[in-house]
Amino acid sequence: MADGTGFAAAAGPLRREILAHCYRMLGSAADAEAAVQEAFLRAWRGFDRFEGRSSMRTWLHQIATNVCLRFLEQRGRRFLPATLGDPEPDWLPGARSAPAETPWVGPLPMDPAEAAGARQRVRLAFVAALQHLPARQRAVLILRDVAELPADEVAGILGTTTVAVNSALLRARERMSREAPDPDEMSEPGGPEIQKQLLRYVEAFEQADIAALAAVLREDVTLEMPPHATWFAGRTPVLGFLGRHVLREPGRFVMRTVTPPANGQPTFAMYLRAPDGGEAHALQVLEPDRGGIRHIHIFLQPELFPMFGQPVSLPAGRDPHS
Numbered sequence: 001m002a003d004g005t006g007f008a009a010a011a012g013p014l015r016r017e018i019l020a021h022c023y024r025m026l027g028s029a030a031d032a033e034a035a036v037q038e039a040f041l042r043a044w045r046g047f048d049r050f051e052g053r054s055s056m057r058t059w060l061h062q063i064a065t066n067v068c069l070r071f072l073e074q075r076g077r078r079f080l081p082a083t084l085g086d087p088e089p090d091w092l093p094g095a096r097s098a099p100a101e102t103p104w105v106g107p108l109p110m111d112p113a114e115a116a117g118a119r120q121r122v123r124l125a126f127v128a129a130l131q132h133l134p135a136r137q138r139a140v141l142i143l144r145d146v147a148e149l150p151a152d153e154v155a156g157i158l159g160t161t162t163v164a165v166n167s168a169l170l171r172a173r174e175r176m177s178r179e180a181p182d183p184d185e186m187s188e189p190g191g192p193e194i195q196k197q198l199l200r201y202v203e204a205f206e207q208a209d210i211a212a213l214a215a216v217l218r219e220d221v222t223l224e225m226p227p228h229a230t231w232f233a234g235r236t237p238v239l240g241f242l243g244r245h246v247l248r249e250p251g252r253f254v255m256r257t258v259t260p261p262a263n264g265q266p267t268f269a270m271y272l273r274a275p276d277g278g279e280a281h282a283l284q285v286l287e288p289d290r291g292g293i294r295h296i297h298i299f300l301q302p303e304l305f306p307m308f309g310q311p312v313s314l315p316a317g318r319d320p321h322s
Helices: 004-026 029-049 056-075 112-117 124-130 135-146 151-158 162-179 192-206 210-214 235-246 302-308
Strands: 217-224 231-233 253-257 267-274 277-289 292-299 313-315
Touching: 004 029, 004 056, 004 124, 004 135, 029 056, 056 135, 056 151, 124 135, 124 162, 124 277, 124 292, 135 151, 135 162, 151 162, 192 210, 192 253, 192 277, 192 292, 210 235, 217 235, 231 235, 253 277, 267 302, 277 302
Parallel strands: 217 292
Antiparallel strands: 217 231, 253 267, 267 277, 277 292, 277 313
8 A cells, every 4th residue: 555654745745836737738727636636646546656767756747647638538628718719899799608618718826936936837828828739739848848857758758759749849839839928028927017007907997997097008908708708909999898898987896916816927806896895706817017917817707716715705894905
C-alpha cells in the first residue's frame, strides 16, 4: 500500500502547479479540480511503484495530462463568446444566444504572484486561446512552453517521439501566435498606474458615468458576457451597450474587490443593489494595460461567487466595499 505521509510530502507542494496545468488543458476550474483529484489518487495508488526514473514533477504531469486527455475525449473544448462569431454593434432584439449547455471557459482563483511565476500564461485570453488547439497539441505546448519540460520527457509523457513533439510544438506555437496575446507584453496588475486606472473604472461603473468609463477603456476594448454569446469589440460599441442596457442609473451596482482574483487578473464581484442589501449578479475579470482596460469579462454566473469566497448577498447597512 502507498505511504500516505511520504506521498503527501513529495506531491503536496506540486498540487497548485498541477491544478494550473489541468486548468490550462480543460479551461474550467471545476473540471481541473476533478482532474487533479483523480490524478493524485492514481499517483497515490502507484506511489510504491514510483522508481524515480523521472522527477516527481514530471511523473505527476504525466498522470495529470493523461487524465485531462481522457476528460477532453468525453467533454470536448470550451469557448468564450469571441470564439463563436463576430462582435455585435449593439444588443438587439433576437441577439445571438448560445445553447444553455454550451461549455464556457471559466475563471480560476489564482493570486498575481502565482500567475507571474508562470509567465502570466494563466490569463483568460491565453487559456481561451489554448482551447483552439487539438488536445494533444495543447498538451505539448503547455508541457514544453509553460512547464518547460524537455522534449524527450514530453515524448515519454505522451507516448510518442521527440520528432512528433517538436512538430506539434511548431504547429501549436504558430496557431497561438494568431489567437493569443503575447503574455510577455501584458501589464502587471499591481503597478500604481494600473491601480489608479482600476479605481477609476470601478467608480465610473458604480456611478454609471459613461464619460469617465470611456477615459479608462482602450479604443480596441472587448466585452464578453458568458453565458451570452453576444460580445462587443471597440470602445464605442462597448460603451453604447453598457450605457443603454446596463448602466442606466447611478448606484445600481456595487463592486467589491475579489482576493485572490481570477487568473491573476483584477477581479470584482458585482452586486445588484436591493433595498435589503445586494444580490450577486456577475464576476468581472479585467485585463488592464498601460493604455487602458483592454478586455472586460463579465461572467453572469452568480454560482461562481462561493468559489472566490464571495457572499451571494450583501446585508442591508453593511459597507458594500468591505
